[in-house]
Structure formats: C-alpha cells, structure tokens
Amino acid sequence: xxxxxxxIRVQLDQxxxxxLELLNERARYVQEIGETKQKQGTMKFDPERENDMxxxxxxxxxxxFDDQTIQHLFKQIFQAxxxxxxDNHNKxxxx
Amino acid sequence: xxxxxxxIRVQLDQxxxxxLELLNERARYVQEIGETKQKQGTMKFDPERENDMxxxxxxxxxxxFDDQTIQHLFKQIFQAxxxxxxDNHNKxxxx
Numbered sequence: 725x726x727x728x729x730x731x732i733r734v735q736l737d738q739x740x741x742x743x744l745e746l747l748n749e750r751a752r753y754v755q756e757i758g759e760t761k762q763k764q765g766t767m768k769f770d771p772e773r774e775n776d777m778x779x780x781x782x783x784x785x786x787x788x789f790d791d792q793t794i795q796h797l798f799k800q801i802f803q804a805x806x807x808x809x810x811d812n813h814n815k816x817x818x819x
Numbered sequence: 820x821x822x823x824x825x826x827i828r829v830q831l832d833q834x835x836x837x838x839l840e841l842l843n844e845r846a847r848y849v850q851e852i853g854e855t856k857q858k859q860g861t862m863k864f865d866p867e868r869e870n871d872m873x874x875x876x877x878x879x880x881x882x883x884f885d886d887q888t889i890q891h892l893f894k895q896i897f898q899a900x901x902x903x904x905x906d907n908h909n910k911x912x913x914x
Contacts, residue, residue: 733852735848736845736848739848740876741876744879748881748883750831750835751884753830753831757827760823760824773828777831781835785843787843788847788903793899793902797842797892798835800891808884808888
C-alpha cells in the first residue's frame with residue numbers, strides 16, 4: 725500500500741474517534757432532554773423537531789455525501805438516541 | 820418547553836453540524852483512497868481494514884451508546900462511503 729493511503733488511514737482513524745466523541749456527547753444531551761421531559765410528563769419523541777434538525781443539517785451539506793445519504797445517516801443517529809432514552813426510561817420503571 | 824431543553828437543542832444543532840463536517844471530511848479522504856486504489860488496480864473494499872477501524876473505535880467507546888450501537892452507526896457510515904466511491908468509479912466508466 726502506498727504511503728499516501730497509509731497517511732489517509734491515520735486521518736480516518738482520527739476522524740472516526742472525533743465522530744465517536746461527538747456521537748456520545750450528543751447522546752448525553754439527548755439523555756438529559758429525555759430525563760427533563762420525563763419529569764415534565766411530556767412526550768419524548770418529537771417528529772417535528774427531528775425534521776427541523778434534518779433541514780438545518782441538509783442546508784449546510786456541501787458534500788461529497790448527497791443530502792439523501794446524510795439524512796439516512798442522521799436518522800440512524802436519531803433512532804439510536806431514541807432507543808437509548810427509551811431503554812433508560814424502561815430501566816427506571818424497573819427500579 | 821423549559822429553558823434548559825432549549826439550550827440543549829442549540830447544543831444538539833451545533834453537534835449535528837460538527838458531525839456533518841466530519842462525515843464529509845471523512846468521505847473526501849475515502850474518495851482519495853478510492854482513486855489511488857483505482858489507479859493501482861487494487862481492490863477497493865477491505866473488510867479487514869473495516870474490522871480494524873471498528874475495533875479501534877469500540878476500544879475508545881465510553882458510552883452512553885453501547886458498543887453494538889456504535890458499531891451499527893459506523894457500519895452505516897462505512898457503507899455510505901463505499902457507495903460513494905463505487906458511484907464515482909461507475910461515473911468514471913461512463914466518461
């Protein structure tokens with residue numbers, strides 16, 4: 725493998741860890757929203773807010789990923805976040 | 820909605836854009852690897868390298884997302900990157 729490919733692989737590993745950190749930072753904020761809403765007794769999932777986030781994201785998308793791919797990836801992140809707070813909620817019910 | 824939830828939503832929007840930027844930065848590097856490998860006539864997909872990246876990522880995962888969720892999200896990112904360079908390759912064949 726050429727030296728340039730090796731260099732890029734180092735960059736990719738670093739970017740992966742930065743994405744990982746942001747995903748978990750994001751998840752902690754989502755957990756906090758989930759806990760606050762739970763105390764308030766309001767619904768946890770807000771499809772309008774999800775669409776609003778997606779619109780803001782796509783508005784800033786300069787590629788190379790197309791908008792559809794970016795939306796797909798973020799929907800996966802939103803879904804994982806939702807599962808996380810649902811799990812926390814269910815665990816809470818068991819205590 | 821309480822003030823704290825609004826504050827967190829601002830944070831989430833900022834984190835979304837940071838993730839977006841990293842995803843596209845990552846995609847540009849993957850495209851460069853794809854082009855280099857294409858010139859060299861080597862295979863584009865390397866499952867061993869993908870597993871290596873996943874291991875490094877999971878090793879650094881402190882949650883709250885569990886390892887399985889993180890692996891799922893990154894596999895989606897890897898898949899999207901692969902589709903991107905395959906599309907580029909196919910477009911190249913058409914010129």
